């Protein structure tokens with residue numbers, strides 16, 4: 001069994017890097033704070049005898065050799081980047097559970113047959129750079145390395161430059177590691193485990209996600225002297241679309257989700273009717289067909305607004321993540337049963353690195369409850385006991401595959 | 405008569421300061437570009453024998469002495485600041501028409517009985533600092549100097565510091581000039597004169613304006629794992645309010661106007677449900693009672709959204725400008741008639757410095773047409789002939805009061 005206390009201490013220590021006043025973390029991908037977090041991870045893994053590799057996308061792999069190193073590694077991992085108003089657990093819990101697995105094996109002097117690896121994936125959050133799960137997506141070949149290197153943040157910095165700036169532009173080729181299975185521990189980020197009073201979620205499915213950048217172009221004019229019928233108001237048009245996507249979610253109950261999280265208004269002056277508005281749309285559903293229907297409703301409404309309001313509505317549907325099933329979830333279930341934790345099957349609302357790893361190796365995810373279902377918020381919280389339980393399940397699921 | 409060609413050349417020269425690629429101007433109040441524009445104005449006025457004074461709010465007064473300097477000055481003026489996507493005419497046309505009046509009197513060696521003054525008012529646009537018509541508002545005592553000095557832009561710079569930084573924190577006491585009448589030439593910024601094919605608008609009224617800052621506070625949470633019914637989405641709430649203010653305008657036809665021009669979203673990350681959104685609302689009507697009804701509808705809807713969506717909606721109604729009538733508009737009408745220009749009575753959709761000057765002295769405004777009614781846009785345009793006509797009417801209205 002792992003040490004819950006040590007895991008908790010590591011979470012609290014990592015949480016100091018980018019700590020916010022409200023108790024959360026603001027540690028955007030590939031910033032100096034992300035570098036500090038990565039450095040600390042490497043230091044911790046090296047202290048228990050692991051070797052560190054970094055690939056061309058900045059993904060980090062800490063390796064603990066097995067008895068038979070010709071076998072593929074049993075790998076776990078997650079991410080260290082956070083939302084601008086993120087918590088101390090999202091992603092970090094998965095990475096530090098991996099570290100805790102390494103420490104436990106080290107302390108108990110356990111030799112596994114297959115090697116064990118713990119990975120840190122670059123830019124999982126998709127906040128500073130898009131899309132999300134960028135590092136794991138490149139690793140499994142969903143995205144092209146050169147294209148992702150060229151992606152920019154709102155200030156125009158590229159991924160590649162940012163990787164160089166923090167010293168994590170590695171030289172290892174993408175996808176070149178020998179891995180046989182991937183597990184990821186993560187907080188649920190939703191309210192279900194808490195509502196159902198279960199300690200462990202056995203994740204069966206990762207739901208589908210569609211991401212869009214919408215640009216509405218109207219015509220700037222004077223707020224005080226332009227009659228309503230002569231306006232081409234980019235913001236009023238955008239507001240109608242943003243209000244409407246909630247209807248799209250309602251029309252696809254019970255699981256339809258629709259969110260606008262990002263928006264920029266130009267010229268952003270209170271007495272000028274906005275000429276250009278850019279905003280994000282995020283549509284999700286566990287069922288690919290339902291999600292396609294949401295996509296259709298969304299596109300139709302954007303066309304309708306463009307016609308009605310004489311504005312240009314450009315919809316850039318730049319990311320589609322199809323629902324994914326986890327073929328190694330039974331290993332998670334068996335581990336939870338063996339350890340006597342209450343558990344249930346669940347689907348993941350958020351995208352995770354394991355969702356991409358599932359493309360190339362049997363993968364599974366372990367969810368822990370999270371207070372009031374709140375995540376992507378500085379008050380995000382999971383108790384030490386819940387973290388410990390999740391980490392124990394991770395350890396035993398991994399050992400079942402790696403063999404002792 | 406004035407020189408239309410010289411006026412046009414001055415407009416084009418002034419337009420180089422802060423010129424944008426699309427042919428407009430981006431010369432926000434109290435920036436280095438505003439300083440350059442002010443310096444050029446002072447230089448031009450001094451070249452025709454005027455003396456310059458600057459008051460504590462940065463308002464500039466160029467004075468041409470009369471035969472009887474115990475009489476109050478006949479004053480004209482407007483502003484040199486622009487919107488971020490402003491044109492070359494809004495405000496600037498009024499100031500440079502004043503300069504053209506000074507040059508014409510100088511060239512023709514005309515002695516007026518009363519002195520003539522041309523003023524440049526600080527921050528008329530209300531884009532960088534709020535409210536609009538800040539300099540003239542302080543001058544007439546509507547606003548308190550110290551309070552306006554303390555106002556900040558989005559980056560936290562104060563008006564006072566910005567005045568100091570550009571060397572226009574003058575020492576003249578507020579409201580201390582001896583003025584008997586105020587005239588302002590301005591482009592219409594709306595489509596009516598063009599539609600009606602008139603050269604001159606005799607402005608009878610400035611419509612009422614209400615400005616609000618609205619802050620919606622919800623709760624940040626995950627876009628992928630927070631069920632729709634558990635959300636407190638600040639942006640979806642704001643979008644509903646922004647969509648609704650158009651209904652408020654429609655419910656107060658024919659003249660009701662409602663605009664959101666400014667908006668900031670926090671944390672502005674596409675997979676985090678926004679926790680806080682701040683935006684502006686601008687409601688206008690020429691009738692104070694109708695505008696009060698718009699205000700009521702707006703407040704009621706904000707309360708409704710707060711209750712329905714479990715968000716906090718804070719409405720800061722920080723500026724009310726009551727409709728104003730211009731008692732010196734007959735001077736404008738007489739001048740237009742005498743010069744044989746086609747003209748019509750009109751009301752001002754935008755706020756203007758003359759609207760505040762009307763508090764303390766008889767005031768009048770001369771409108772010129774403006775292409776397609778478009779203003780607060782880089783493509784804003786008024787022809788040289790239209791500018792010349794407006795400036796001639798200004799000259800003659802002023803001379804009627806100042807006496808030759």
Ligand SMILES: NC(=O)NCCC(=O)O
Pocket residue numbers: 090091124125126132133349350351352626627628675
């Ligand atoms: N786990 C997590 O928050 N991932 C970010 C990607 C997403 O938006 O689902």
Ligand SMILES: NC(=O)NCCC(=O)O
Pocket residue numbers: 222223224271494495528529530536537753754755756
């Ligand atoms: N003339 C002008 O554009 N004034 C700005 C103040 C307003 O919003 O009306």
